[in-house]
Structure formats: C-alpha cells, structure tokens
Amino acid sequence: MILSHIARPLVSLVTLSSLLVLASCSSTSEATRKTAAEKALPSSSQTGSAPSTSVTPVQGDEFAQFAQWREVDIFIDEMVKKHGFDRKALQxxxxxxxxxxxxxxLMKPAPPGKPKNWVAYRARFVEPVRIKAGVAFWNKYAGALQRAEKQYGVPAEIIVAIIGxxxxxGRNTGNFRVMDAITTLAFSYPDTPNRVARMAYFRGELENTLLFARDEKIDPFSLLGSYAGAIGWPQFMPGSIRNYAxxxxxxxxxxxxxSPVDAIGSVAHFLIEHGWKPGExxxxxxxxxxxxxxxxxxxNQPLEAKFSQQELRSAGVTPTQPLPTGMPFGLVDLQNGEAPTEYWLGAANFFAITQYNRSFFxxxxxNDLSKALRAARNP
Known part of the structure; x- marks a missing residue:
C-alpha cells in the first residue's frame, strides 16, 4: 500500500457518458493480483520503446491528446479480449x-539527502494527534473491530494503527481522480530505472480500476484517492480492493x-491473506x-521470517528478550542517521505488515502506534 498524499482537487472534472455501456459488459476473468498485474499486459513499455507521438502532455490535458500511443491501443485490445469491454466505450x-x-x-525519486532516520520517521506517526484520534476511532467502531478480530484474528490495535x-x-484520503492519476502513471511514468516495471504495474491497476467500477456499477471518475491511485481510509490500490477488500x-x-467499517474488515482480511498468524x-x-x-x-533479505534462532545466534545476532521456542525470524535494521542502527527480530506478523507497505520503518x-493506542485506551 502507499501512504496517502493530500492533493488539490483537479479542475475540469468530466462525467462518464459511456458508464452504462461499460457497466453492461460481462467480466470474463477472476481478479488479478498485484504481482500478476505487473506481467499481464504485454506492450511496448516492456521493451522500453517510446510512445509513437512527440507530443508532451501538460497538466489538465485530456487524455485524447496523447491517447493514440501504441501502448494505449494495446491496453484497449487486452481489455476487450480479456474482459469483454466495448472498444468504443473504453476509448x-x-x-x-x-x-x-x-x-x-511526486513519483520521481527524492534527491540524495540525509541518511535514513528511524527516530525522526517514527515521530511523524507515533504522536499525540494520531493517538488521540485513534482512541476515538477505536471507541466509535469497537463493535466492528471486535468482529474483525474474531473473524480474522488480527488485533484491533493493529487495524486501528494501520488506518491511523x-x-x-480518514482525514487524508487524497483528492486526485484515480482514473487520472493511474492512467497518467500507466502511460507516462517518469524516467526512472524501474520505469518499465512501474508502467506495467500501473496498467494492471488501471485494468483493476475499470473492472472494479464495472463490478460495483459506479462511475470510475467518481473514485478519488492519492497521487498513486490509493483509495479510502486504508489506502488500498484498486487491485488490492478487488482481491482483499x-x-x-x-x-x-x-x-x-x-465506510470505515468496510475499511476495518478489509485491513484485517488483507493481513490474514498475507501471512498474519493470530496470537503470535x-x-x-x-x-x-x-x-x-x-x-x-x-x-536486505526477502521480506519474510525464514531464519532459525540458531542460525541467527551463530552469526552474532542475539535477542535481548526471550523468544518463543522454534519460531523463525528475519533481521530488521532501523537506521538512525548518524546514531547507531537499531536491530530487531521480526516474526511472521511483522513481515505481514510489510506486505501492506514494503518498509521496515x-x-x-x-507496531509502536498499536502499543501506544492500547496503552492510551486502557491506562
């Protein structure tokens, strides 16, 4: 998942006159997962070839001004073939x-700066405003949180912390039209080393945006979110909505x-589907x-708990608290700028959270906000 960004509303919003045609088309495949979506749409972006036009779009341009690129035609062909969309309506x-x-x-890499600082990062999220708002949210939706914990085995404080x-x-859900943001990134991603893979990924998310709108019988242009297309209280990408919401x-x-209640259940379902182990x-x-x-x-290993305690101890990694017998771990390093790096042993549930956002920080x-929330709610 992607952290939300507060965005200015876009101008010249356009309603979708072809919605009824799109809604009437029948889907011919199951939901596409993120990893599959990155590979599912073969196009010239996968070979790094340039668009077939020299026109450089600018802020607010209608996509019609650069929609004749070969990549767009290929995308439309795929949507017609795979999902039965009407070609003219999709165009x-x-x-x-x-x-x-x-x-x-916003997608361009930040310029080189100061070293990563875990303490500074933590202070942005484990702070009085979020803790107070989180306790209020927990109290208001205690019933839904209890139901999610019972159904999925994910503690209420973890769900509340992620949404916080x-x-x-719900304060910073973003005001970009998701169709605008994702289409822009799908066909005009900035020139970065991972451009090819990222364009393929966002084309998968565009595919899922259109499918979700059709499934729910809503105008895809009504969906608002972050600059990357993440939606709602939990900031799910469209593919995650279709698979886990x-x-x-x-x-x-x-x-x-x-619906904060939908958000609560969806966060819990996402975590259990990504390896959360109840009670651990x-x-x-x-x-x-x-x-x-x-x-x-x-x-810099894959995000999973796969090393035995004996392996870790033999290599010089020592826990400072007793560990559950037989449980595997991964080594977590939290850089602190010029200060010493913190080291932790992450269990399966830690790495389940990293599937939401692939960052140790x-x-x-x-984890830390969840503890602060529980302590504040139950002093």
Missing amino acids: ATLNKTHYVDRAIQ VETVY VDFDGDGHIDLRN PIVFPAKVDSRNQEWQRFI YAMSV
Whole structure:
C-alpha cells in the first residue's frame, strides 16, 4: 500500500457518458493480483520503446491528446479480449482522462539527502494527534473491530494503527481522480530505472480500476484517492480492493472511502491473506556482534521470517528478550542517521505488515502506534 498524499482537487472534472455501456459488459476473468498485474499486459513499455507521438502532455490535458500511443491501443485490445469491454466505450472513457503532472513529479525519486532516520520517521506517526484520534476511532467502531478480530484474528490495535498511519482516520484520503492519476502513471511514468516495471504495474491497476467500477456499477471518475491511485481510509490500490477488500458493513457494496467499517474488515482480511498468524508476536529487540560480520548476510533479505534462532545466534545476532521456542525470524535494521542502527527480530506478523507497505520503518511504526493506542485506551 502507499501512504496517502493530500492533493488539490483537479479542475475540469468530466462525467462518464459511456458508464452504462461499460457497466453492461460481462467480466470474463477472476481478479488479478498485484504481482500478476505487473506481467499481464504485454506492450511496448516492456521493451522500453517510446510512445509513437512527440507530443508532451501538460497538466489538465485530456487524455485524447496523447491517447493514440501504441501502448494505449494495446491496453484497449487486452481489455476487450480479456474482459469483454466495448472498444468504443473504453476509448471514450480513456479520452476523458486528464494528464496529472503532479502525480509524475511526486513519483520521481527524492534527491540524495540525509541518511535514513528511524527516530525522526517514527515521530511523524507515533504522536499525540494520531493517538488521540485513534482512541476515538477505536471507541466509535469497537463493535466492528471486535468482529474483525474474531473473524480474522488480527488485533484491533493493529487495524486501528494501520488506518491511523495511512490517513489519520480518514482525514487524508487524497483528492486526485484515480482514473487520472493511474492512467497518467500507466502511460507516462517518469524516467526512472524501474520505469518499465512501474508502467506495467500501473496498467494492471488501471485494468483493476475499470473492472472494479464495472463490478460495483459506479462511475470510475467518481473514485478519488492519492497521487498513486490509493483509495479510502486504508489506502488500498484498486487491485488490492478487488482481491482483499470486503463488504464488512453488509450494505452490498465495497466503499473504502465512505465506510470505515468496510475499511476495518478489509485491513484485517488483507493481513490474514498475507501471512498474519493470530496470537503470535510481532517483533523482538536484538543486538549484533560487531566482531562477527556473519550477521550482515541477514540484511536486505526477502521480506519474510525464514531464519532459525540458531542460525541467527551463530552469526552474532542475539535477542535481548526471550523468544518463543522454534519460531523463525528475519533481521530488521532501523537506521538512525548518524546514531547507531537499531536491530530487531521480526516474526511472521511483522513481515505481514510489510506486505501492506514494503518498509521496515512503516511496519515498526504500525507496531509502536498499536502499543501506544492500547496503552492510551486502557491506562
């Protein structure tokens, strides 16, 4: 998932005249997962070839001004073939999408700066405003949180913490039109080393945006979110909505922007589907032996708890608290700028949180905020 960004509303919003045609088309495949979506749409972007036009779109341009690129034609062909979309209706829909330069600028890598600082990052999220708002949210939706914990095995404080980190409980859900942002990134991603893969990923998300709108019988241009297309209280990307979001309030629709109860159930469902183990711990403090460099091989590993305690100890990694017998871990390093790096041992539940946002800082912030919320609610 992607952290929310407060965006200015776009101008010249356009309604979708072809909605009824799109809604009437029948879907011919199951939901596409993120990893599959990155590979599912073969196009010239996968070979790095340039668009077939020299026109450079600018902020607010209608997509019609650059929608004749070969990549767009290939995308439309795929949607017609895979999902039964009407070609003319889909072309008309894409023609009404606006180019968003702000999304492009925000996707560009930050210039080299100061070293990563865990303490500074943590202070942005584990702070009085979020804690107070989180306790209020917990109290207001205690019933839904209890039901989610019972159904999925994810503690209420973890669900509340994730929603707090993502959007401060619905305050910062973003005001970009998702169709504009995702279409821009799908066909005009900035020139970065991972451009090809990212364009393929966002084309998968555009595919899922259109499918979700058709499934829910809503105007795709009504979906608002972050500059990257993340939607609602929990900031789910469209592909994650189709695969993991749930109608937890029972009204027959999935609405992560207007239904905090749907958000609660969806966060819990996402975590259990990504390896959350009910009742197990999350993380334990550790230290490393500077005289034994073997421990460094556990750094920059895949995001999973796969190393035995014996392996870790033999390499100079020592827990500073007792560990559950037989439980595997991964080594977590939290850089602190010029100060010493913190080391932790992450269990399966820690790495389940990293599937929401692939960052040790993020997962540890969720862990720490969850503890602060529980302490504040139950002093």
